[in-house]
Amino acid sequence: MLKYANPTFFLGLAGRLLPWLAGATALTLAIGMWGAFFYAPADYQQGQTVRIMYIHVPSAWLAMFCYATMAASALGTLVWRHPLADAAQKAAAPIGAVFTFVCLVTGSLWGKPMWGTWWVWDARLTSVLVLFVIYLGLIALWQTIEDSSRAARAAAILTLVGVINLPIIKFSVDWWNTLHQPASVFRMDGPTIAPSMLWPLLVMGIAFTLLFTTLHVMSTRNEILRRRLRRLAIQAAAGEAQARPAHRLSTSESAP
Amino acid sequence: MNVAHLGFILASYIIAIVAIGGLAAGIWLEYRRLQRELAQYGDAQRERDSAP
Amino acid sequence: MTPAPLSALFLREIRAARRIGGGGTMGVVFFLILVTIVPFAIGPDLNLLSRIGPAILWIAALLATLLGLDRLFQADHEDGSLDLMLTGDTPLELIVLVKCLAHWTVTGLPLVVAAPLFGLMLALEPEALFGVTISLLAGTPALGMLGAIGAALTVTLRRGGLLMAILVLPLAIPVLIFGVSAAGAANSATTPFMTPFLILCALSLATLAAAPFAVAAALRHMSE
Numbered sequence: 001m002l003k004y005a006n007p008t009f010f011l012g013l014a015g016r017l018l019p020w021l022a023g024a025t026a027l028t029l030a031i032g033m034w035g036a037f038f039y040a041p042a043d044y045q046q047g048q049t050v051r052i053m054y055i056h057v058p059s060a061w062l063a064m065f066c067y068a069t070m071a072a073s074a075l076g077t078l079v080w081r082h083p084l085a086d087a088a089q090k091a092a093a094p095i096g097a098v099f100t101f102v103c104l105v106t107g108s109l110w111g112k113p114m115w116g117t118w119w120v121w122d123a124r125l126t127s128v129l130v131l132f133v134i135y136l137g138l139i140a141l142w143q144t145i146e147d148s149s150r151a152a153r154a155a156a157i158l159t160l161v162g163v164i165n166l167p168i169i170k171f172s173v174d175w176w177n178t179l180h181q182p183a184s185v186f187r188m189d190g191p192t193i194a195p196s197m198l199w200p201l202l203v204m205g206i207a208f209t210l211l212f213t214t215l216h217v218m219s220t221r222n223e224i225l226r227r228r229l230r231r232l233a234i235q236a237a238a239g240e241a242q243a244r245p246a247h248r249l250s251t252s253e254s255a256p
Numbered sequence: 257m258n259v260a261h262l263g264f265i266l267a268s269y270i271i272a273i274v275a276i277g278g279l280a281a282g283i284w285l286e287y288r289r290l291q292r293e294l295a296q297y298g299d300a301q302r303e304r305d306s307a308p
Numbered sequence: 309m310t311p312a313p314l315s316a317l318f319l320r321e322i323r324a325a326r327r328i329g330g331g332g333t334m335g336v337v338f339f340l341i342l343v344t345i346v347p348f349a350i351g352p353d354l355n356l357l358s359r360i361g362p363a364i365l366w367i368a369a370l371l372a373t374l375l376g377l378d379r380l381f382q383a384d385h386e387d388g389s390l391d392l393m394l395t396g397d398t399p400l401e402l403i404v405l406v407k408c409l410a411h412w413t414v415t416g417l418p419l420v421v422a423a424p425l426f427g428l429m430l431a432l433e434p435e436a437l438f439g440v441t442i443s444l445l446a447g448t449p450a451l452g453m454l455g456a457i458g459a460a461l462t463v464t465l466r467r468g469g470l471l472m473a474i475l476v477l478p479l480a481i482p483v484l485i486f487g488v489s490a491a492g493a494a495n496s497a498t499t500p501f502m503t504p505f506l507i508l509c510a511l512s513l514a515t516l517a518a519a520p521f522a523v524a525a526a527l528r529h530m531s532e
Contacts, residue, residue: 049261055272078525098279105275106268113261130478137474141461144471153529154461158475161457161522165479168511172482179489211276218283225290232297 007084007224014221021214028207035200043197052110054201058208059103063131066096066212070138071163074156084220086152087227089159090142091219095212097135103128123177127170134162148227313398314406321410324383335376335415336422342368343426354431361430362440362491368426369419369444370451370484374476376415377455378462378469380407381527385463390531400524405516408456408523416448436491439501443490443508450483450512453519460526483511 036054043050070092076085107125108118119125138155145151346364347357357364384390393403423444427437458476462468489504 047261048265051265052268055269059272078529095279098275102272102275105271109264109268109271113264130481133474133478137471137478140471140474144462144465144468150464150530150532154526157457157522157526157529158461161479164518165482168482169478172485172507176485176489215280215283218280218287222283222286222290225287225294229290229293229297232294236297 007087007228010084011221011224014217018214018217021210021217025207025210025214028203028210032200032204032207035203040197040200041194049110049113050197052106053197054204056103056106056110057201058205059099059106060128061205062208062212063096063100063103063128065209066092066099066216067131067135067159067162067166069216070096070159074159077152077156078160083149083227084224086149087220087223088216089152089155090148091216091223093135093138093142093155095215095219097132097139099208099212100128100132100135104132121177123174126173126177130169130173131166134166313396314402317403317406318410321407322414325411325414333418335372336418338375339368339372339419339422340426342371343429346430358431358433358436361427361432362436362443363488364430365423365427365440366444366447366484366488366491369423369448370477370480372419373416373448373451374455374458374473374480375469377411377452377459378472380411380456380459381463382459382468385531390463390527394528394531400527401520404456404460404520404523404527408452408520411456412449412452416452419448420444439493440491443487443505446490446505446508446512447483447487450508450515451480453512453515453523454479454483456523457519457526460523460530463527463530483508486511 032054036051040051040054042048070089073085073089073092076082077089104125107128111120112118138158141155141158142151145154343364350356350360381390384393393400396403420441423441424437427440432440455472455476457479458472459468461475462472465471486504486508490501490508493501493504
């Protein structure tokens with residue numbers, strides 16, 4: 001498997017795969033949006049506002065899926081020291097942060113008409129907020145450490161520490177929330193979702209997953225190209241530095 | 257059709273599209289820039305060969 | 309692998325911390341300043357202060373612990389003794405554990421001792437004073453061990469303090485939740501004291517057991 005994971009092979013594969021991925025994303029997104037806006041009925045309690053669900057829930061799913069991708073890449077970085085894993089890990093962090101941000105903002109925009117407030121310190125909201133902060137911390141770590149392979153290993157360790165810590169954070173936030181139960185909050189639990197609302201949601205879920213895959217492959221490719229560019233620039237600079245003294249030598253020889 | 261809270265629905269879709277679309281556009285523009293700069297080193301030729 | 313190098317390291321760490329700017333005293337002074345500025349922000353209402361006092365003390369302890377930690381491995385990295393520790397016979401995990409324990413003795417323990425005094429200034433009841441002190445005693449090791457992970461990850465950076473806080477604070481949320489719950493249990497009749505306190509102890513023990521491996525891995529990877 002590792003044989004196929006070399007960066008040049010990946011570039012070729014990405015070039016061939018990306019048009020299909022992007023096409024599939026566009027198609028499923030179009031079907032999902034149509035389903036969300038025209039097929040799915042309005043909720044008898046929440047009215048049209050329930051249509052926010054079709055982007056909110058897939059974003060929440062992706063916020064977690066992206067962290068899982070990052071953790072798997074982190075293992076690749078630490079165990080096999082694979083440059084492709086470094087690139088995949090670095091590419092995933094900003095994408096995950098954006099999806100988590102979308103999840104938070106749409107949740108807030110859904111909460112205002114339904115709960116009458118922009119934000120509640122609900123267990124689920126609070127855990128997602130902590131996840132967002134962890135993503136931002138990882139991005140900050142990537143930007144601060146200049147040596148990219150060292151940054152990859154630092155981020156990998158932090159990501160894996162986060163994997164152990166995230167369930168503990170989730171558990172403690174749930175506990176904290178039952179301790180300080182906010183008064184009269186609209187609870188939206190309960191699996192009673194009508195099939196006519198379920199399938200657009202599932203299609204949107206698939207569409208968002210495809211979208212993430214497309215963006216992640218593109219971003220990983222960028223990272224590989226960026227490293228290649230840096231290497232070429234260093235080589236070119238070294239070549240110039242070598243060429244210049246040689247040139248001076250040859251002119252001094254031809255002078256007399 | 258009851259369009260109560262239409263603003264909230266539109267706002268959440270617009271924010272989602274702007275955020276994710278901005279991310280995608282950023283990644284794509286970065287790719288174009290990298291391709292251009294790699295072309296200066298004559299390396300882009302090999303990239304194009306590997307893709308059909 | 310005899311205990312002699314480890315006890316020697318423990319004493320060395322304590323001496324070094326005392327020599328450089330009095331280590332623990334600075335943390336306690338910072339703790340005092342944080343407790344002092346809160347009444348300026350929310351007003352000198354003693355009822356309110358005694359209600360949120362445990363939370364104030366815990367946040368102050370959290371920040372004081374974190375800000376003291378950024379030099380934990382940096383001095384060793386700069387003078388080269390970290391390289392000796394990396395190549396020596398003693399397992400790096402044990403060295404990390406001993407360094408953290410020494411650091412806690414110099415900076416964490418003074419905070420625990422000072423907490424009841426500062427609690428008096430926030431008009432805490434005797435039960436709450438006891439709760440804060442005992443929960444800080446149980447929780448500060450976990451804060452120190454989590455902070456050590458951040459310190460190891462930022463060891464090569466010249467100014468890693470702020471980044472370290474960004475990395476570590478989200479991970480410290482569970483400790484804060486259970487610490488404040490245990491500390492505040494005295495004030496409210498509804499919450500039990502033992503449940504959060506035992507979970508807090510479990511968190512401390514778990515980080516004492518697991519964090520040295522993460523710290524050692526980070527140190528190995530960062531100083532390559």
